[in-house]
Amino acid sequence: MMQSNVVNNYKPGNQPLRVKLKEKLLYWLRLTSHPVVKTYHGYGTSTHCMLLGHVLDLSPLPRKKYRQNIWTNSLALLRTFMVSAVPNKLVRIKWDNNYIEARTADDGFFKFEWEPQKDLEPGIYNVEVELPDPRGDNYPLLACSNGSIIVSHVNQFAVISDIDDTFLISHSTSILKRLFVLFTKNAHSRKPFEGVVKHYQLLAYAGAEKNEPNPFFYVSSSEWNLYNFILEFSMKNQLPGGVFLLSQLKNFLEIFKTGSNKHATKFMRIARVMDAYPVQKFILLGDDSQMDPVIYASVVAHFPGRILCVYLRHVYKKNITNVKELIEKIEAAGVPCCHFVHSREAIEHSYSIGLIKRVQ
Numbered sequence: 637m638m639q640s641n642v643v644n645n646y647k648p649g650n651q652p653l654r655v656k657l658k659e660k661l662l663y664w665l666r667l668t669s670h671p672v673v674k675t676y677h678g679y680g681t682s683t684h685c686m687l688l689g690h691v692l693d694l695s696p697l698p699r700k701k702y703r704q705n706i707w708t709n710s711l712a713l714l715r716t717f718m719v720s721a722v723p724n725k726l727v728r729i730k731w732d733n734n735y736i737e738a739r740t741a742d743d744g745f746f747k748f749e750w751e752p753q754k755d756l757e758p759g760i761y762n763v764e765v766e767l768p769d770p771r772g773d774n775y776p777l778l779a780c781s782n783g784s785i786i787v788s789h790v791n792q793f794a795v796i797s798d799i800d801d802t803f804l805i806s807h808s809t810s811i812l813k814r815l816f817v818l819f820t821k822n823a824h825s826r827k828p829f830e831g832v833v834k835h836y837q838l839l840a841y842a843g844a845e846k847n848e849p850n851p852f853f854y855v856s857s858s859e860w861n862l863y864n865f866i867l868e869f870s871m872k873n874q875l876p877g878g879v880f881l882l883s884q885l886k887n888f889l890e891i892f893k894t895g896s897n898k899h900a901t902k903f904m905r906i907a908r909v910m911d912a913y914p915v916q917k918f919i920l921l922g923d924d925s926q927m928d929p930v931i932y933a934s935v936v937a938h939f940p941g942r943i944l945c946v947y948l949r950h951v952y953k954k955n956i957t958n959v960k961e962l963i964e965k966i967e968a969a970g971v972p973c974c975h976f977v978h979s980r981e982a983i984e985h986s987y988s989i990g991l992i993k994r995v996q
Contacts, residue, residue, distance in 0.1 A: 666697045666711075667694065667697065668694070670693075671692070671767055671778045672692045673691055673766075673780060674691075674863075675689040676689055677879045679787075679879045679912070680785050680786070680912070681787060682757070683756075684750075685785050685787075687785060688747050689781065689783065690721065690743075690746070691722040693720050695718075695719050695720075696712075699822075706819075713818055713891075714891070717887060717891045718888050721740070721743045721744025723740055723744060725740045726739055727740065727766065727767055728768065729783075730763075730766075731763065732752065732753050758788060758848070762782065762783070762784050763782075764781070786878075786879060791843065791848065791849075794850055794909075795839055795840075795852045795919050796855055796909060796918055796919070796921070797852065797854050798854075798921065798928055800856060802921055802923045803828050803832045803836065803875065804826060804869060808925045808951075811892075823865050823866075824869075824872055828875070829949070829979055830978065831979030831982075835986070837875075837876060838983065838992045840852065842986075850876075853878055853879050853881060854879070854880045855902060855909070857926070859882060859884065859894060861894075862894075866880060881909070883901065910939055910942060917942060917944050918939075920945075923948060923951050923952075924949070924950055924951060924955055924956075924975070925951045925952040929959045932962075944971070945973070945985075946966055946971055946973040947976065948975045948976070949977070950976060963975055
Protein backbone atom coordinates (compact mmCIF):
# COMPACT_ATOMS: atom_id res chain seq x y z
CA MET A 637 0.00 0.00 0.00
CA MET A 638 1.31 3.45 -0.83
CA GLN A 639 1.81 5.62 2.23
CA SER A 640 2.57 9.33 2.32
CA ASN A 641 6.11 10.18 3.40
CA VAL A 642 5.74 13.42 5.34
CA VAL A 643 8.75 15.72 5.54
CA ASN A 644 8.65 18.69 7.90
CA ASN A 645 10.67 20.67 10.41
CA TYR A 646 8.41 20.11 13.40
CA LYS A 647 10.39 20.37 16.67
CA PRO A 648 8.25 19.97 19.82
CA GLY A 649 10.66 21.95 21.99
CA ASN A 650 10.34 25.04 19.82
CA GLN A 651 6.54 25.10 19.76
CA PRO A 652 4.15 26.94 22.13
CA LEU A 653 2.42 24.79 24.75
CA ARG A 654 -0.97 25.01 23.00
CA VAL A 655 0.59 23.74 19.76
CA LYS A 656 2.25 20.82 21.57
CA LEU A 657 -1.03 19.94 23.30
CA LYS A 658 -2.83 20.05 19.97
CA GLU A 659 -0.20 17.77 18.42
CA LYS A 660 -0.55 15.28 21.27
CA LEU A 661 -4.34 15.30 21.02
CA LEU A 662 -4.25 14.75 17.28
CA TYR A 663 -1.70 11.94 17.65
CA TRP A 664 -3.91 10.29 20.29
CA LEU A 665 -6.75 10.48 17.75
CA ARG A 666 -4.38 9.01 15.10
CA LEU A 667 -4.49 12.23 13.06
CA THR A 668 -1.83 14.61 11.79
CA SER A 669 -2.04 18.31 11.00
CA HIS A 670 1.25 18.30 9.07
CA PRO A 671 1.04 18.61 5.27
CA VAL A 672 0.48 15.24 3.60
CA VAL A 673 0.62 14.31 -0.06
CA LYS A 674 -1.56 11.31 -0.87
CA THR A 675 -0.70 9.77 -4.22
CA TYR A 676 -2.74 7.10 -5.98
CA HIS A 677 -1.75 4.57 -8.66
CA GLY A 678 -1.53 6.37 -11.99
CA TYR A 679 -1.89 4.89 -15.45
CA GLY A 680 -0.65 5.51 -18.92
CA THR A 681 0.40 4.33 -22.34
CA SER A 682 3.70 4.47 -24.15
CA THR A 683 3.04 8.14 -25.01
CA HIS A 684 0.76 9.56 -22.29
CA CYS A 685 0.75 9.38 -18.47
CA MET A 686 -1.60 10.45 -15.69
CA LEU A 687 -1.11 10.60 -11.90
CA LEU A 688 -3.67 11.69 -9.28
CA GLY A 689 -3.58 12.65 -5.63
CA HIS A 690 -4.54 15.05 -2.84
CA VAL A 691 -2.73 17.52 -0.60
CA LEU A 692 -4.14 17.65 2.94
CA ASP A 693 -3.25 19.56 6.10
CA LEU A 694 -5.40 17.34 8.34
CA SER A 695 -5.58 13.61 7.66
CA PRO A 696 -5.60 10.23 9.42
CA LEU A 697 -2.38 8.39 10.15
CA PRO A 698 -2.08 5.03 8.36
CA ARG A 699 -3.92 2.19 10.08
CA LYS A 700 -1.56 -0.55 11.25
CA LYS A 701 -3.82 -2.95 13.20
CA TYR A 702 -7.21 -4.40 12.26
CA ARG A 703 -8.92 -5.40 15.49
CA GLN A 704 -12.39 -6.92 15.35
CA ASN A 705 -13.81 -4.27 17.64
CA ILE A 706 -16.83 -2.12 16.78
CA TRP A 707 -15.52 1.01 18.52
CA THR A 708 -12.08 0.71 16.96
CA ASN A 709 -13.59 0.24 13.51
CA SER A 710 -16.05 3.11 14.00
CA LEU A 711 -13.30 5.50 15.04
CA ALA A 712 -11.16 4.39 12.10
CA LEU A 713 -13.99 5.19 9.68
CA LEU A 714 -14.63 8.57 11.31
CA ARG A 715 -10.93 9.42 10.96
CA THR A 716 -10.99 8.79 7.21
CA PHE A 717 -13.42 11.73 6.89
CA MET A 718 -11.48 14.00 9.27
CA VAL A 719 -9.62 15.66 6.44
CA SER A 720 -8.84 19.20 5.43
CA ALA A 721 -7.80 19.90 1.85
CA VAL A 722 -5.19 22.43 0.76
CA PRO A 723 -6.25 24.38 -2.36
CA ASN A 724 -4.02 26.14 -4.87
CA LYS A 725 -0.80 24.45 -3.77
CA LEU A 726 2.04 23.76 -6.20
CA VAL A 727 3.06 20.09 -6.43
CA ARG A 728 5.66 18.61 -8.76
CA ILE A 729 7.26 15.43 -9.98
CA LYS A 730 10.60 14.90 -11.64
CA TRP A 731 10.51 13.08 -14.97
CA ASP A 732 13.31 12.84 -17.54
CA ASN A 733 15.36 15.25 -15.39
CA ASN A 734 12.66 17.93 -15.67
CA TYR A 735 10.01 19.06 -13.19
CA ILE A 736 6.36 18.67 -14.15
CA GLU A 737 4.10 20.91 -12.07
CA ALA A 738 0.42 20.99 -11.13
CA ARG A 739 -1.77 22.92 -8.70
CA THR A 740 -4.35 21.56 -6.32
CA ALA A 741 -8.03 22.31 -6.86
CA ASP A 742 -10.40 23.61 -4.15
CA ASP A 743 -10.70 20.08 -2.71
CA GLY A 744 -6.92 19.56 -2.64
CA PHE A 745 -7.04 17.28 -5.69
CA PHE A 746 -4.22 17.34 -8.21
CA LYS A 747 -3.71 15.68 -11.58
CA PHE A 748 -0.52 15.37 -13.57
CA GLU A 749 -0.80 14.64 -17.29
CA TRP A 750 2.26 14.56 -19.51
CA GLU A 751 3.77 13.05 -22.63
CA PRO A 752 7.13 11.32 -22.03
CA GLN A 753 10.00 12.36 -24.26
CA LYS A 754 10.45 8.75 -25.38
CA ASP A 755 7.95 5.91 -25.70
CA LEU A 756 7.53 3.85 -22.52
CA GLU A 757 7.66 0.08 -22.40
CA PRO A 758 4.89 -1.71 -20.44
CA GLY A 759 5.68 -1.85 -16.74
CA ILE A 760 5.53 0.12 -13.49
CA TYR A 761 7.32 3.48 -13.26
CA ASN A 762 7.96 4.95 -9.81
CA VAL A 763 7.76 8.69 -9.20
CA GLU A 764 7.91 10.99 -6.18
CA VAL A 765 5.41 13.81 -5.74
CA GLU A 766 6.87 16.80 -3.92
CA LEU A 767 5.16 19.61 -2.03
CA PRO A 768 7.83 22.36 -2.09
CA ASP A 769 8.07 25.16 0.42
CA PRO A 770 6.66 28.32 -1.28
CA ARG A 771 9.68 30.26 0.02
CA GLY A 772 11.95 28.48 -2.45
CA ASP A 773 14.12 25.43 -3.09
CA ASN A 774 16.58 26.41 -0.33
CA TYR A 775 13.96 25.28 2.21
CA PRO A 776 13.12 21.62 2.93
CA LEU A 777 10.12 20.05 1.23
CA LEU A 778 6.88 20.39 3.19
CA ALA A 779 5.93 16.82 2.24
CA CYS A 780 6.46 14.18 -0.40
CA SER A 781 4.91 10.89 -1.42
CA ASN A 782 5.84 7.93 -3.59
CA GLY A 783 3.62 7.06 -6.53
CA SER A 784 3.65 4.77 -9.53
CA ILE A 785 2.48 4.83 -13.14
CA ILE A 786 1.17 1.56 -14.56
CA VAL A 787 1.78 1.27 -18.30
CA SER A 788 -0.15 -1.86 -19.19
CA HIS A 789 0.23 -4.29 -22.06
CA VAL A 790 -2.37 -4.16 -24.83
CA ASN A 791 -3.85 -7.59 -24.14
CA GLN A 792 -6.91 -9.56 -25.18
CA PHE A 793 -9.00 -7.18 -23.07
CA ALA A 794 -8.97 -4.81 -20.09
CA VAL A 795 -11.47 -4.84 -17.23
CA ILE A 796 -13.44 -1.96 -15.75
CA SER A 797 -15.14 -2.93 -12.50
CA ASP A 798 -17.38 -1.22 -9.99
CA ILE A 799 -16.62 -1.90 -6.30
CA ASP A 800 -19.62 -1.68 -3.97
CA ASP A 801 -21.99 -4.65 -4.37
CA THR A 802 -19.98 -5.80 -7.39
CA PHE A 803 -17.18 -7.55 -5.52
CA LEU A 804 -17.46 -5.93 -2.05
CA ILE A 805 -20.67 -6.65 -0.11
CA SER A 806 -21.87 -3.12 0.73
CA HIS A 807 -25.72 -3.00 0.86
CA SER A 808 -25.76 0.16 -1.26
CA THR A 809 -29.55 0.15 -1.61
CA SER A 810 -30.00 0.67 2.14
CA ILE A 811 -28.18 3.63 3.68
CA LEU A 812 -28.62 2.17 7.20
CA LYS A 813 -27.13 -1.21 6.26
CA ARG A 814 -24.33 0.47 4.29
CA LEU A 815 -23.40 2.69 7.24
CA PHE A 816 -23.64 -0.25 9.65
CA VAL A 817 -21.03 -2.30 7.78
CA LEU A 818 -18.85 0.78 7.21
CA PHE A 819 -18.83 1.63 10.92
CA THR A 820 -18.58 -1.89 12.38
CA LYS A 821 -16.28 -3.70 9.93
CA ASN A 822 -12.81 -3.09 8.57
CA ALA A 823 -10.81 -4.02 5.47
CA HIS A 824 -9.96 -7.42 6.96
CA SER A 825 -13.44 -8.30 8.24
CA ARG A 826 -15.50 -7.11 5.25
CA LYS A 827 -16.28 -9.89 2.78
CA PRO A 828 -16.31 -10.23 -1.02
CA PHE A 829 -19.11 -12.12 -2.74
CA GLU A 830 -18.50 -15.84 -2.94
CA GLY A 831 -16.66 -16.79 -6.13
CA VAL A 832 -15.92 -13.24 -7.24
CA VAL A 833 -12.18 -13.43 -6.56
CA LYS A 834 -11.92 -16.60 -8.67
CA HIS A 835 -13.76 -14.89 -11.55
CA TYR A 836 -11.54 -11.80 -11.41
CA GLN A 837 -8.36 -13.85 -11.26
CA LEU A 838 -9.49 -15.91 -14.26
CA LEU A 839 -10.19 -12.71 -16.19
CA ALA A 840 -6.85 -11.22 -15.15
CA TYR A 841 -4.88 -14.01 -16.81
CA ALA A 842 -7.20 -14.97 -19.67
CA GLY A 843 -4.99 -15.09 -22.75
CA ALA A 844 -2.21 -13.30 -20.86
CA GLU A 845 1.18 -14.20 -19.51
CA LYS A 846 1.60 -14.43 -15.74
CA ASN A 847 3.75 -11.31 -15.67
CA GLU A 848 1.52 -9.46 -18.14
CA PRO A 849 -2.03 -9.67 -16.70
CA ASN A 850 -5.00 -7.98 -18.29
CA PRO A 851 -5.26 -4.47 -16.78
CA PHE A 852 -7.96 -3.73 -14.20
CA PHE A 853 -9.55 -0.34 -13.53
CA TYR A 854 -11.76 -0.06 -10.45
CA VAL A 855 -14.18 2.85 -10.97
CA SER A 856 -16.53 3.63 -8.09
CA SER A 857 -18.84 6.24 -6.59
CA SER A 858 -17.09 5.71 -3.24
CA GLU A 859 -15.01 8.66 -2.11
CA TRP A 860 -11.23 9.01 -2.15
CA ASN A 861 -11.49 8.96 1.66
CA LEU A 862 -11.93 5.19 1.38
CA TYR A 863 -8.95 4.58 -0.92
CA ASN A 864 -6.70 2.96 1.69
CA PHE A 865 -9.60 0.83 2.93
CA ILE A 866 -10.44 -0.42 -0.57
CA LEU A 867 -6.80 -1.01 -1.45
CA GLU A 868 -6.18 -3.00 1.74
CA PHE A 869 -9.37 -5.04 1.18
CA SER A 870 -8.34 -5.83 -2.39
CA MET A 871 -4.86 -6.98 -1.38
CA LYS A 872 -6.17 -8.99 1.59
CA ASN A 873 -8.59 -10.88 -0.68
CA GLN A 874 -6.09 -11.28 -3.56
CA LEU A 875 -8.10 -9.36 -6.13
CA PRO A 876 -6.12 -8.38 -9.24
CA GLY A 877 -4.05 -5.26 -8.76
CA GLY A 878 -5.06 -2.23 -10.75
CA VAL A 879 -5.89 1.47 -10.86
CA PHE A 880 -8.57 2.90 -8.56
CA LEU A 881 -10.62 5.86 -9.75
CA LEU A 882 -12.91 7.09 -6.97
CA SER A 883 -15.17 10.06 -6.31
CA GLN A 884 -14.66 13.48 -4.79
CA LEU A 885 -13.27 13.70 -1.26
CA LYS A 886 -15.84 14.30 1.49
CA ASN A 887 -15.37 15.99 4.85
CA PHE A 888 -16.55 14.91 8.29
CA LEU A 889 -19.95 16.64 8.03
CA GLU A 890 -20.69 14.66 4.84
CA ILE A 891 -19.93 11.21 6.24
CA PHE A 892 -23.58 10.12 6.18
CA LYS A 893 -23.71 10.93 2.46
CA THR A 894 -20.95 8.45 1.65
CA GLY A 895 -21.52 6.65 -1.64
CA SER A 896 -24.15 9.14 -2.80
CA ASN A 897 -22.02 10.94 -5.36
CA LYS A 898 -23.19 12.06 -8.79
CA HIS A 899 -23.01 9.00 -10.99
CA ALA A 900 -22.54 11.05 -14.18
CA THR A 901 -18.91 11.54 -13.20
CA LYS A 902 -18.50 7.78 -13.19
CA PHE A 903 -19.29 7.65 -16.90
CA MET A 904 -16.69 10.38 -17.48
CA ARG A 905 -14.00 8.45 -15.60
CA ILE A 906 -14.75 5.30 -17.62
CA ALA A 907 -14.69 7.31 -20.85
CA ARG A 908 -11.28 8.78 -19.96
CA VAL A 909 -9.85 5.29 -19.45
CA MET A 910 -11.24 4.06 -22.75
CA ASP A 911 -10.03 7.16 -24.57
CA ALA A 912 -6.55 6.55 -23.13
CA TYR A 913 -6.49 3.05 -24.69
CA PRO A 914 -8.22 3.53 -28.06
CA VAL A 915 -7.36 0.09 -29.49
CA GLN A 916 -8.10 -1.89 -26.32
CA LYS A 917 -11.28 -3.95 -25.87
CA PHE A 918 -13.00 -3.86 -22.47
CA ILE A 919 -15.19 -5.93 -20.15
CA LEU A 920 -17.52 -4.08 -17.76
CA LEU A 921 -18.47 -5.48 -14.35
CA GLY A 922 -21.05 -3.89 -12.07
CA ASP A 923 -24.33 -4.50 -10.27
CA ASP A 924 -27.96 -3.47 -10.53
CA SER A 925 -28.24 -1.70 -7.14
CA GLN A 926 -27.72 1.83 -8.45
CA MET A 927 -26.76 3.29 -11.83
CA ASP A 928 -24.35 0.75 -13.34
CA PRO A 929 -26.91 -0.60 -15.86
CA VAL A 930 -27.64 2.94 -17.12
CA ILE A 931 -23.98 3.93 -17.23
CA TYR A 932 -22.84 0.72 -18.92
CA ALA A 933 -25.61 0.94 -21.53
CA SER A 934 -24.36 4.47 -22.28
CA VAL A 935 -20.75 3.25 -22.52
CA VAL A 936 -21.79 0.53 -24.99
CA ALA A 937 -23.60 3.10 -27.12
CA HIS A 938 -20.77 5.65 -26.92
CA PHE A 939 -17.99 3.18 -27.73
CA PRO A 940 -19.40 0.82 -30.38
CA GLY A 941 -17.33 -2.30 -30.93
CA ARG A 942 -15.15 -1.68 -27.85
CA ILE A 943 -17.08 -3.67 -25.21
CA LEU A 944 -16.76 -7.47 -25.28
CA CYS A 945 -19.22 -8.21 -22.47
CA VAL A 946 -21.15 -6.64 -19.58
CA TYR A 947 -21.61 -8.39 -16.22
CA LEU A 948 -24.25 -7.16 -13.76
CA ARG A 949 -24.66 -8.72 -10.33
CA HIS A 950 -28.34 -8.93 -9.31
CA VAL A 951 -28.69 -7.48 -5.79
CA TYR A 952 -31.78 -5.24 -6.05
CA LYS A 953 -35.14 -6.82 -6.84
CA LYS A 954 -37.13 -3.57 -7.08
CA ASN A 955 -35.13 -2.40 -10.09
CA ILE A 956 -35.56 -5.56 -12.15
CA THR A 957 -37.91 -4.15 -14.84
CA ASN A 958 -35.70 -1.19 -15.71
CA VAL A 959 -32.61 -3.38 -15.64
CA LYS A 960 -34.12 -5.88 -18.08
CA GLU A 961 -34.89 -3.06 -20.51
CA LEU A 962 -31.29 -1.81 -20.29
CA ILE A 963 -29.92 -5.33 -20.77
CA GLU A 964 -32.03 -5.67 -23.92
CA LYS A 965 -30.56 -2.36 -25.13
CA ILE A 966 -27.02 -3.61 -24.47
CA GLU A 967 -27.63 -6.92 -26.22
CA ALA A 968 -29.32 -5.17 -29.15
CA ALA A 969 -25.98 -3.42 -29.69
CA GLY A 970 -24.36 -6.85 -30.11
CA VAL A 971 -22.76 -6.99 -26.65
CA PRO A 972 -23.38 -10.10 -24.47
CA CYS A 973 -24.72 -9.27 -21.01
CA CYS A 974 -24.80 -11.62 -18.04
CA HIS A 975 -27.21 -10.71 -15.26
CA PHE A 976 -26.28 -13.07 -12.45
CA VAL A 977 -26.83 -13.78 -8.76
CA HIS A 978 -23.80 -15.95 -7.98
CA SER A 979 -20.33 -15.49 -9.47
CA ARG A 980 -20.27 -19.11 -10.63
CA GLU A 981 -22.92 -18.09 -13.20
CA ALA A 982 -20.63 -15.28 -14.41
CA ILE A 983 -17.69 -17.72 -14.60
CA GLU A 984 -19.72 -20.18 -16.67
CA HIS A 985 -20.80 -17.36 -18.94
CA SER A 986 -17.15 -16.30 -19.42
CA TYR A 987 -16.34 -19.88 -20.41
CA SER A 988 -19.32 -20.10 -22.76
CA ILE A 989 -18.36 -17.01 -24.81
CA GLY A 990 -14.67 -17.80 -24.84
CA LEU A 991 -13.36 -15.04 -22.59
CA ILE A 992 -11.62 -17.64 -20.45
CA LYS A 993 -10.65 -21.21 -21.31
CA ARG A 994 -11.10 -24.32 -19.22
CA VAL A 995 -7.91 -25.99 -18.05
CA GLN A 996 -7.80 -29.54 -19.40
